[in-house]
Amino acid sequence: MTVAANQIEFNEVTAKLPENLHAFIVKQPYNEYTAQNQAVWRYVMRLNVDYLKKVAHESYIDGLRLTGISIDEIPHMEGMNRILKDIGWAAVAVDGFIPPNAFMEFQAHNVLVISSDIRTIDHVGYTPAPDIIHEAAGHAPIIANPEYAEYLRRFGELGSKAISSPDDDRMYEAIRKLSILKENPNSTQAEVDAATTEVEAIQNEVTEPSEMAKIRNLHWWTVEYGLIGTLKDPKIYGAGLLSSIEESKDCLDAGVEKRPYTIEAAEVPFDITAAQPHLYVTPNFAHLSFVLEQFANKMAVRTGGLSGLEKLIKSTKMGTVELSTGIQISGTFTRVISHEGAPIYLQTQLGLQINRCSFVRNDAGKSSRNLNSRRELNGSHFRGFDQLLKPRKTSCADRHFIGKLLQNKT
Numbered sequence: 453m454t455v456a457a458n459q460i461e462f463n464e465v466t467a468k469l470p471e472n473l474h475a476f477i478v479k480q481p482y483n484e485y486t487a488q489n490q491a492v493w494r495y496v497m498r499l500n501v502d503y504l505k506k507v508a509h510e511s512y513i514d515g516l517r518l519t520g521i522s523i524d525e526i527p528h529m530e531g532m533n534r535i536l537k538d539i540g541w542a543a544v545a546v547d548g549f550i551p552p553n554a555f556m557e558f559q560a561h562n563v564l565v566i567s568s569d570i571r572t573i574d575h576v577g578y579t580p581a582p583d584i585i586h587e588a589a590g591h592a593p594i595i596a597n598p599e600y601a602e603y604l605r606r607f608g609e610l611g612s613k614a615i616s617s618p619d620d621d622r623m624y625e626a627i628r629k630l631s632i633l634k635e636n637p638n639s640t641q642a643e644v645d646a647a648t649t650e651v652e653a654i655q656n657e658v659t660e661p662s663e664m665a666k667i668r669n670l671h672w673w674t675v676e677y678g679l680i681g682t683l684k685d686p687k688i689y690g691a692g693l694l695s696s697i698e699e700s701k702d703c704l705d706a707g708v709e710k711r712p713y714t715i716e717a718a719e720v721p722f723d724i725t726a727a728q729p730h731l732y733v734t735p736n737f738a739h740l741s742f743v744l745e746q747f748a749n750k751m752a753v754r755t756g757g758l759s760g761l762e763k764l765i766k767s768t769k770m771g772t773v774e775l776s777t778g779i780q781i782s783g784t785f786t787r788v789i790s791h792e793g794a795p796i797y798l799q800t801q802l803g804l805q806i807n808r809c810s811f812v813r814n815d816a817g818k819s820s821r822n823l824n825s826r827r828e829l830n831g832s833h834f835r836g837f838d839q840l841l842k843p844r845k846t847s848c849a850d851r852h853f854i855g856k857l858l859q860n861k862t
Contacts, residue, residue: 463533465542465562473561476554480529480545480568489570490525496576496585497523499697507704509680509689511600515593526570527588536564541595548582549628552668553616559608562601564591572637577698580631580725590691591675599737600689607671607744613753615763615771616664619654623665626651627724634725648725655721663751663763666718670747673717674740679703679733683710686733703731713739715746758795761788773798 460479501523505513520535521527532543543564550565558565567582579586595601630647633639658665677693679686686704693700702708709730711717717732734740752760764771765785772782783800790796 461530463537463542465537465540466544469561469563473554473558476546476550477544478547478568482528485526488573492570492573492576493526493585494524496697497589500700504688504694504700507688508694509687511597512593512694515596518596519592521589521592526584539596541601552624552664553612556608556611559604560612562605572635574637575635578696579635581635586691586695590695594689597737603737603740603744604675606741610744610748611667614663614667615752615767616769617662617767619658620662620664623654626654630725667747669718669720669722672722673732677728677731679710679731680736681733683712683733686710699727702727713743715743718747758788758790758793761785761795761798
């Protein structure tokens with residue numbers, strides 16, 4: 453179908469996107485690409501493809517054809533979508549950076565987010581800013597591999613439920629600013645230096661990375677900068693490497709440390725503006741999904757309980773909890789009281805208060821509702837999103853009835 457206001461062509465996949473994501477989608481300004489833009493595309497693609505057919509994962513070259521990527525011209529989004537729908541995916545154009553949680557949500561719906569910008573000739577080898585070479589020629593070809601495509605979808609599904617923090621918001625804006633300045637040929641060195649200092653200051657201030665920060669680390673070390681195979685002879689599959697003339701060659705040098713990919717990578721931060729000093733090697737795409745599930749089992753959406761609520765409160769973001777009775781409550785949670793390691797009372801910013809024996813809405817004197825019956829409050833577990841535990845019957849005095857943390861939405 454077509455969205456008349458912007459003349460954006462939707463296919464069967466993008467037509468199912470939730471309304472909150474539509475705000476990020478733009479019409480690809482194809483007629484605005486200059487002859488120089490097209491020349492940059494051809495130059496990068498010809499150099500990359502000639503080299504990558506020897507060192508990239510075998511899915512890459514076939515994936516260019518299967519996803520409608522041409523070496524000779526910047527791809528049309530509509531043309532890509534007509535081909536991508538055959539493998540259950542789609543692509544949308546966006547204007548540069550979008551927030552991480554929105555990026556993940558697109559991915560969860562089998563939609564690639566592709567920046568409509570293209571790098572300048574001054575940064576033809578590598579750009580820290582999102583561009584169509586990175587998104588289309590880097591990300592798209594590998595999703596032709598069904599096992600990897602499912603990993604990407606599942607990653608987006610879990611990533612969109614990861615709890616972020618105010619530090620994540622600050623870091624996103626600081627990196628966005630720095631990347632744009634580095635790509636802009638009119639930026640002064642003083643502006644770049646100031647933006648770099650700001651990024652470093654935020655990094656130094658973060659004492660405990662959030663779930664979102666950790667899952668973004670996993671995304672970086674796999675989807676963006678991943679290697680596959682053996683430590684001695686890895687192949688390239690990460691989009692950041694596939695789309696960079698410089699890094700696709702440098703990454704295989706002995707000077708770049710190759711590490712086995714494990715869940716420990718979630719604790720390792722990255723620098724988006726510089727070449728990576730080390731990279732992670734997965735033996736196969738199935739191992740990526742194995743590590744992702746290991747991480748998911750530690751997320752609040754699965755573990756719940758007091759620690760999950762504390763993460764949500766610390767985030768200062770809107771979230772949803774579900775009581776073990778099935779009742780769901782959304783809001784910005786501000787307070788939790790625990791007893792013997794389990795939550796027994798929580799409160800939202802707007803005055804919703806829940807204790808171990810009652811469900812009270814307290815705003816401007818509105819009515820309260822007691823749920824004192826054993827039938828309604830039966831159970832004590834803060835349940836996981838995918839693992840529903842049977843509630844246990846207890847007395848009212850002992851009930852800890854907070855249920856599962858569904859997701860964090862802004």
